[in-house]
């Protein structure tokens with residue numbers, strides 16, 4: 001068991017089994033307009049194959065019941081931000097807490113999260129709202145491609161075909177591409193964000 005207040009609170013509110021992260025950014029267009037956006041990944045396998053969905057996944061045994069560790073490894077595997085690092089003895093990957101805080105903690109020092117209860121009551125998933133301020137999907141996609149082409153890398157790093165920013169206002173991609181299908185989970189979580197009225201900085 002970890003000693004994080006947030007993990008305790010999540011458990012108290014019924015969260016278990018996995019996490020999802022809304023990786024949010026305020027996108028600035030060349031004409032000066034801005035748009036609140038979320039980073040979605042094009043899933044290669046499973047029930048959401050060929051759909052754009054949130055960074056999310058089940059808790060690993062090595063997460064030891066810690067939702068923050070769960071978030072750190074999913075962010076690292078699926079969005080390629082460096083929330084994990086090699087341990088000093090070079091034997092295993094471990095959470096880089098400073099980097100994780102940078103993405104998950106907001107200016108007041110707190111995490112933003114809520115629990116999503118699925119309609120069949122099977123899943124009670126904490127949804128972390130992360131700030132991906134200034135992140136470029138072009139740069140992240142370079143790493144996505146590197147990982148997908150790296151034969152020596154574990155398959156958990158190869159579950160996403162591409163990353164893209166989608167508007168929180170209507171769920172459409174900001175690059176204007178057509179025929180993007182979102183997972184029903186991503187659609188629901190984007191709708192929730194409107195209700196939460198999260199304000200973004202910068």
Ligand SMILES: [Zn+2]
Nearest residue numbers: 002004007066
């Ligand atoms: Zn924890």
